[in-house]
Amino acid sequence: MSPSVPLQEMIRAIRSARTQCEERGVIQRECAAIRAQFRNTDNEGRSHNLAKLLYVHMLGYPAHFGQMECVRMIASPRYSDKRVGYLGAMMLLDEKQDASLLITNSIKNDLSHSNQYVQSLALCTLACMGSAEMCRDLAPEIDRLLRSSNSYIKKKAALCAVHIVRKVRELGELFVPSARSLLSEKNHGVLHGAVVLITQLCEQSPETLERFRKTVPDLVQIMKGLVISGYSPDHDVAGVSDPFLQVRILRLLRILGRHNEAASDAMNDLLAQVATNTDSTKTVGNAVLYETVLTVLDIKSESGLRVLAVNILGRFLLNNDRNIRYIAMTSLQKIVVTDHIAVQRHRGTIVDCLKDQDASVKRRALELSLALVSASNIRSTMKELLIFLSSCPPELRAHAASGIFNAAERYAPSQRWHIDTILHVLTTAGADVRDETVPNLIQLITNTSELHCYTVHKLYRALLTDISQQPLVQVACWCIGEYGDLLLKGECQETEAVQVTEDDVLDALEIVLQSHMSTPTTRGFALTATMKLSTRIIDNVDRIRSVVSIYGSCIDVELQQRAVEYNALFKKYDHMRAAVLERMPVIQKNSVGQTNGEVGEETVKESQAAKVAQKEMALPPQPAGQVCDLLDLLGGSQEPLQPSSSLGGAASTQPTTAGGDLLDLLGGLEPTPPTPAPAVTVYEKNGVTLTISCEQQSDSGLTVTLTASNSSDSDISGFTLQAAVPKSVQLQMRAPSRDSLPANGAAKLTQLVILNNPNKVNLKMRIRVSYTSQGSAVQDMVQVDSFPGIGAAGL
Amino acid sequence: MLHFLLLFSRQGKLRLQKWFVPISDREKKKVIRDMMMLVLPRQPRTSNFLHWKDLKIVYKRYASLYFCTGLAEQDNELLALEVLHRYVELLDKYFGNVCELDIIFNFEKAYFILDEFLMAGEILETSKFAVNLSMEQADTLQETMEEYMSKPAY
Numbered sequence: 038m039s040p041s042v043p044l045q046e047m048i049r050a051i052r053s054a055r056t057q058c059e060e061r062g063v064i065q066r067e068c069a070a071i072r073a074q075f076r077n078t079d080n081e082g083r084s085h086n087l088a089k090l091l092y093v094h095m096l097g098y099p100a101h102f103g104q105m106e107c108v109r110m111i112a113s114p115r116y117s118d119k120r121v122g123y124l125g126a127m128m129l130l131d132e133k134q135d136a137s138l139l140i141t142n143s144i145k146n147d148l149s150h151s152n153q154y155v156q157s158l159a160l161c162t163l164a165c166m167g168s169a170e171m172c173r174d175l176a177p178e179i180d181r182l183l184r185s186s187n188s189y190i191k192k193k194a195a196l197c198a199v200h201i202v203r204k205v206r207e208l209g210e211l212f213v214p215s216a217r218s219l220l221s222e223k224n225h226g227v228l229h230g231a232v233v234l235i236t237q238l239c240e241q242s243p244e245t246l247e248r249f250r251k252t253v254p255d256l257v258q259i260m261k262g263l264v265i266s267g268y269s270p271d272h273d274v275a276g277v278s279d280p281f282l283q284v285r286i287l288r289l290l291r292i293l294g295r296h297n298e299a300a301s302d303a304m305n306d307l308l309a310q311v312a313t314n315t316d317s318t319k320t321v322g323n324a325v326l327y328e329t330v331l332t333v334l335d336i337k338s339e340s341g342l343r344v345l346a347v348n349i350l351g352r353f354l355l356n357n358d359r360n361i362r363y364i365a366m367t368s369l370q371k372i373v374v375t376d377h378i379a380v381q382r383h384r385g386t387i388v389d390c391l392k393d394q395d396a397s398v399k400r401r402a403l404e405l406s407l408a409l410v411s412a413s414n415i416r417s418t419m420k421e422l423l424i425f426l427s428s429c430p431p432e433l434r435a436h437a438a439s440g441i442f443n444a445a446e447r448y449a450p451s452q453r454w455h456i457d458t459i460l461h462v463l464t465t466a467g468a469d470v471r472d473e474t475v476p477n478l479i480q481l482i483t484n485t486s487e488l489h490c491y492t493v494h495k496l497y498r499a500l501l502t503d504i505s506q507q508p509l510v511q512v513a514c515w516c517i518g519e520y521g522d523l524l525l526k527g528e529c530q531e532t533e534a535v536q537v538t539e540d541d542v543l544d545a546l547e548i549v550l551q552s553h554m555s556t557p558t559t560r561g562f563a564l565t566a567t568m569k570l571s572t573r574i575i576d577n578v579d580r581i582r583s584v585v586s587i588y589g590s591c592i593d594v595e596l597q598q599r600a601v602e603y604n605a606l607f608k609k610y611d612h613m614r615a616a617v618l619e620r621m622p623v624i625q626k627n628s629v630g631q632t633n634g635e636v637g638e639e640t641v642k643e644s645q646a647a648k649v650a651q652k653e654m655a656l657p658p659q660p661a662g663q664v665c666d667l668l669d670l671l672g673g674s675q676e677p678l679q680p681s682s683s684l685g686g687a688a689s690t691q692p693t694t695a696g697g698d699l700l701d702l703l704g705g706l707e708p709t710p711p712t713p714a715p716a717v718t719v720y721e722k723n724g725v726t727l728t729i730s731c732e733q734q735s736d737s738g739l740t741v742t743l744t745a746s747n748s749s750d751s752d753i754s755g756f757t758l759q760a761a762v763p764k765s766v767q768l769q770m771r772a773p774s775r776d777s778l779p780a781n782g783a784a785k786l787t788q789l790v791i792l793n794n795p796n797k798v799n800l801k802m803r804i805r806v807s808y809t810s811q812g813s814a815v816q817d818m819v820q821v822d823s824f825p826g827i828g829a830a831g832l
Numbered sequence: 833m834l835h836f837l838l839l840f841s842r843q844g845k846l847r848l849q850k851w852f853v854p855i856s857d858r859e860k861k862k863v864i865r866d867m868m869m870l871v872l873p874r875q876p877r878t879s880n881f882l883h884w885k886d887l888k889i890v891y892k893r894y895a896s897l898y899f900c901t902g903l904a905e906q907d908n909e910l911l912a913l914e915v916l917h918r919y920v921e922l923l924d925k926y927f928g929n930v931c932e933l934d935i936i937f938n939f940e941k942a943y944f945i946l947d948e949f950l951m952a953g954e955i956l957e958t959s960k961f962a963v964n965l966s967m968e969q970a971d972t973l974q975e976t977m978e979e980y981m982s983k984p985a986y
Contacts, residue, residue: 045937052936088940095846095939097861124943131854154970164952166854189966190957200952226957233954271959281958284911324910331908359879364909395878719890771913 043085060144075106084121105137111143123158132168141171148178160193164200172201176208181216188224195230199237209238216581232285252302257307275319287328294336301337347379354386373408384409391425407440427465434469454487467506475508490529493520505554511562518566522573539574568603572618720819724749731824741790747778756808767793833953835902845867852953881909892916
């Protein structure tokens with residue numbers, strides 16, 4: 038081979054340029070020279086010019102002016118011109134360029150050239166950048182070449198056919214007969230091409246797949262020949278005879294044996310033989326084994342073979358080569374659902390891989406470990422996962438944390454273990470957990486009432502050590518606010534109690550409030566907690582008052598809103614404060630979308646803070662105590678209460694949530710919607726009258742309006758209504774129009790209740806009335822069994 | 833099926849690019865940039881397999897050159913390592929102890945060898961000897977033709 042001197046000189050010149058600018062200068066000069074020479078039709082040195090241009094193109098500079106030169110070179114009779122011309126075509130032209138059509142004719146001519154190397158150039162170029170039209174034009178030619186006697190051409194034609202079939206699916210039919218006959222070739226190159234072609238045809242068309250199923254015995258025969266054949270210098274790679282062909286045949290067998298018992302049976306023995314005989318010390322042998330395993334797991338193999346395959350994967354897991362461990366885990370991931378027990382056997386190795394250096398291996402190990410968690414191994418797996426979490430790369434933290442939460446939720450052996458695990462995660466990876474973790478954890482804590490003392494002590498300690506992890510701080514503040522009295526009592530069964538004074542607790546909360554590390558949400562939590570403590574501590578109420586009033590002029594609108602409303606709670610509504618700030622009830626686990634007293638009131642606050650921004654008036658919040666009492670209300674019956682949304686919102690002790698209802702209230706302050714149905718009096722005692730009327734909104738929705746009036750001589754204050762309905766019915770109570778009933782019917786009180794009865798059960802409602810009259814509190818209950826305006830068969 | 837094969841140096845200079853799927857020039861540049869960004873910072877003892885978009889990326893470093901290829905989902909990564917190794921062996925046999933400079937100054941020959949080994953993203957010839965033989969014969973043809981035309985070799 039004679040090197041092209043002009044080309045090499047140019048390359049040397051470019052490489053010796055010291056700066057980018059210099060290089061650009063050299064290249065511009067050269068390109069100008071090349072362009073000039075292209076215009077010159079002289080035959081000499083044309084291929085070298087094009088080669089120079091291709092080099093420049095590879096460096097990243099524009100070279101489109103060379104496209105026509107490529108076309109001309111391809112048409113030239115000289116082989117060296119053609120060689121470079123076709124190379125240029127493959128590099129500069131693609132199917133989107135117009136110039137590519139111009140070479141179709143040249144390719145067609147060259148496909149029938151007498152010299153096989155010219156033919157091969159044409160085939161190669163067609164397979165590289167042939168467009169759909171070109172493929173359609175030249176497909177018959179390719180088919181003819183597939184039948185030629187020259188192996189060199191046959192193998193190239195086979196892969197060219199693969200390209201054609203990928204571009205134009207319908208032409209697949211054309212190649213089926215030739216493909217079939219190629220399988221009897223001896224030449225490995227041709228055989229390989231044939232197998233690839235058949236694989237492509239089968240993947241594209243199920244009917245063709247059916248037809249090629251008959252070839253399974255032939256393929257098995259070829260494979261056997263390869264596996265047991267002796268050393269053949271031509272094809273041997275590290276002791277394996279033609280691994281490339283073996284892998285391709287295995288892949289074709291996989292496609293043919295899928296979902297087909299007969300084919301799978303035919304290849305069973307062969308697969309077992311390959312799996313046991315292949316030498317697995319080198320990568321090459323492992324490549325073949327890998328393909329075998331994939332095939333075994335994909336076809337309908339017998340269980341013994343499957344166990345063999347999984348064992349091979351297990352061996353891979355112990356391999357020193359990182360690549361092999363990686364692919365073993367990828368494959369195990371695919372089968373962990375179907376062959377769970379088999380994979381469980383290797384759980385120990387997989388969990389060990391969590392400690393690997395490589396990030397991709399770690400990721401795979403994490404996914405697989407999470408998939409293998411079960412009730413029996415939860416404790417040990419979780420230990421490993423928590424160790425992993427503390428040292429894992431940052432991009433995997435969120436995934437690991439959420440995986441741990443899921444696993445803990447499904448398989449937690451005890452509540453305390455569950456809470457401990459979550460706390461551990463929050464302390465190690467707190468910044469990366471998802472948003473719904475906080476409300477979920479709060480709900481979990483509320484539900485384990487026996488561990489409140491333990492939880493609050495642990496959280497207090499965690500808060501003292503570190504206030505940078507926001508979710509942890511939020512949960513800790515919430516707990517201290519709720520269960521501060523347990524903390525101050527200073528005794529706890531499960532853990533060593535921490536002796537704190539009220540000042541210490543308030544200090545801790547204030548640090549959170551003032552810290553620059555706290556997000557606005559966290560500060561909101563801290564402020565609420567401080568407020569809640571006002572009913573749970575004895576001495577430092579004044580301190581709380583001052584904190585609250587300071588934040589009344591805070592820049593953050595949300596905090597200011599809260600502080601102003603808490604201030605109001607201290608001043609105007611002090612009589613309600615105790616009731617408002619009572620303990621939270623057990624939160625019902627509801628599906629997303631329902632607002633009935635679940636999902637941290639904090640999230641409800643966030644969404645409504647915007648709405649409330651313009652409202653200053655603090656709506657008197659429904660006493661939270663009512664919610665607890667409602668549960669008593671159902672003491673006898675089996676009808677669980679659906680706390681009303683306004684109650685649930687208000688139970689968060691945040692008047693802001695009532696702000697959301699404020700909007701509804703404003704809607705309700707309009708003249709009450711005319712009730713076509715008559716109002717029915719359901720309760721009448723001591724001058725207090727309660728009437729209800731109903732309106733059917735939709736197939737299962739019903740609006741009930743409760744109206745109360747006072748015909749006695751004395752004013753009634755603190756008038757509240759509570760309602761309970763059967764289990765499947767959903768209830769939503771709107772805020773009442775007022776909370777006092779002046780004497781002698783001077784004003785009426787209305788309250789809307791929205792009911793949803795999807796299961797169309799018999800609708801009943803229990804209503805409790807409570808009010809204060811003449812200094813004494815009165816409570817009464819009434820049951821409504823029939824609703825006016827609803828037909829008996831109706832709701 | 834291989835989607836592409838790239839050779840680049842440790843300094844990020846591209847030495848060879850072969851595309852087996854039709855994509856625009858801009859896309860090609862983006863892929864090259866992405867590959868360099870993914871592969872060059874890798875530590876020496878990490879695995880050779882990566883995941884990028886919907887492709888599996890297999891790369892191997894030989895002296896100062898990175899050989900990088902993108903595979904489809906169902907392809908065998910270990911075999912791709914063997915493919916890369918086979919290509920290096922072919923280059924080595926052809927140039928005699930190949931080094932990066934050989935590939936720089938004779939890039940068109942590197943392409944010709946690649947075209948004898950791979951086609952349409954699949955392996956064309958599994959035998960080393962057959963590939964070397966066809967390269968030799970094609971080169972002879974080139975020289976013979978040139979002599980026949982009695983024009984100087986350059």
